[in-house]
Amino acid sequence: xxxxxxxxxxxxxxxxxxxxxxxxxxxxxxxxxxxxxxxxxxxxxxxxxxxxxxxxxxxxxxxxxxxxxxxxxxxxxxxxxxxxxxxxxxxxxxxxxxxxxxxxxxxxxxxxxxxxxxxxxxxxxxxxxxxxxxxxxxxxxxxxxxxxxxxxxxxxxxxxxxxxxxxxxxxxxxxxxxxxxxxxxxxxxxxxxxxxxxxxxxxxxxxxxxxxxxxxxxxxxxxxxxxxxxxxxxxxxxxxxxxxxxxxxxxxxxxxxxxxxxxxxxxxxxxxxxxxxxxxxxxxxxxxxxxxxx
Numbered sequence: 001x002x003x004x005x006x007x008x009x010x011x012x013x014x015x016x017x018x019x020x021x022x023x024x025x026x027x028x029x030x031x032x033x034x035x036x037x038x039x040x041x042x043x044x045x046x047x048x049x050x051x052x053x054x055x056x057x058x059x060x061x062x063x064x065x066x067x068x069x070x071x072x073x074x075x076x077x078x079x080x081x082x083x084x085x086x087x088x089x090x091x092x093x094x095x096x097x098x099x100x101x102x103x104x105x106x107x108x109x110x111x112x113x114x115x116x117x118x119x120x121x122x123x124x125x126x127x128x129x130x131x132x133x134x135x136x137x138x139x140x141x142x143x144x145x146x147x148x149x150x151x152x153x154x155x156x157x158x159x160x161x162x163x164x165x166x167x168x169x170x171x172x173x174x175x176x177x178x179x180x181x182x183x184x185x186x187x188x189x190x191x192x193x194x195x196x197x198x199x200x201x202x203x204x205x206x207x208x209x210x211x212x213x214x215x216x217x218x219x220x221x222x223x224x225x226x227x228x229x230x231x232x233x234x235x236x237x238x239x240x241x242x243x244x245x246x247x248x249x250x251x252x253x254x255x256x257x258x259x260x261x262x263x264x265x266x267x268x269x270x271x272x273x274x275x276x277x278x279x280x281x282x283x284x285x286x287x288x289x290x291x292x293x294x
Contacts (some may be wrong), residue, residue: 068097147179
């Protein structure tokens with residue numbers, strides 16, 4: 001039983017004389033949360049200039065993902081021109097830019113200043129109007145608006161969070177940015193299957209850049225049945241040899257029903273999952289509606 005799930009139940013009467021379990025002070029919890037966020041921010045700040053290299057063709061992937069996600073948003077929310085979307089973990093803009101190019105009005109944020117700046121540069125190149133902020137999904141108060149038609153959080157961003165409590169905090173922040181009846185859309189890896197397999201390696205994938213070769217692979221170093229250190233290697237052929245960039249972050253495997261339960265507790269209804277075969281997107285997608293009472 002997680003701390004989060006126990007908190008949802010009514011607390012049973014304490015046995016007389018029972019010792020209270022140790023608790024973290026609020027200030028220590030905030031300090032720990034800041035340290036974890038700094039680790040993730042550092043990972044994406046370092047990766048921002050090279051993030052596009054994990055794709056064979058970033059622009060083609062952007063268009064393909066936008067087509068899949070745009071169709072879902074139209075079905076759930078309405079026509080693109082009338083919709084206001086918040087991407088609360090935009091990275092370098094893979095989904096933000098693709099959806100903006102389809103006519104959606106997109107506001108985007110990320111906890112990584114370097115990623116937000118990269119999105120700004122890429123939007124300007126494409127003459128796309130995207131409002132951008134540096135903000136962590138655990139605290140979206142930097143975003144002035146709070147009546148979006150949809151909030152999205154794609155690319156397995158949510159499992160960077162260390163606990164169910166943090167997932168609940170993020171879900172609550174997201175709910176506060178949505179009008180009643182609006183849509184949350186997120187994606188995570190298929191951890192329901194992956195926790196059984198616990199793969200150690202993904203890839204390698206071999207790409208070519210104007211005659212120079214590029215190799216991308218991942219190493220997953222599992223510390224227990226749910227947590228793993230994620231090692232990303234990008235190796236490029238350069239004049240006279242090869243050059244490798246190595247990036248490290250941490251993930252916690254989140255199961256679909258676990259996250260659905262957290263969304264319901266945070267004020268969402270109608271949670272459902274769409275798998276790749278149906279959506280055309282490369283990860284399972286969760287959809288949920290904001291309840292009329294936040």
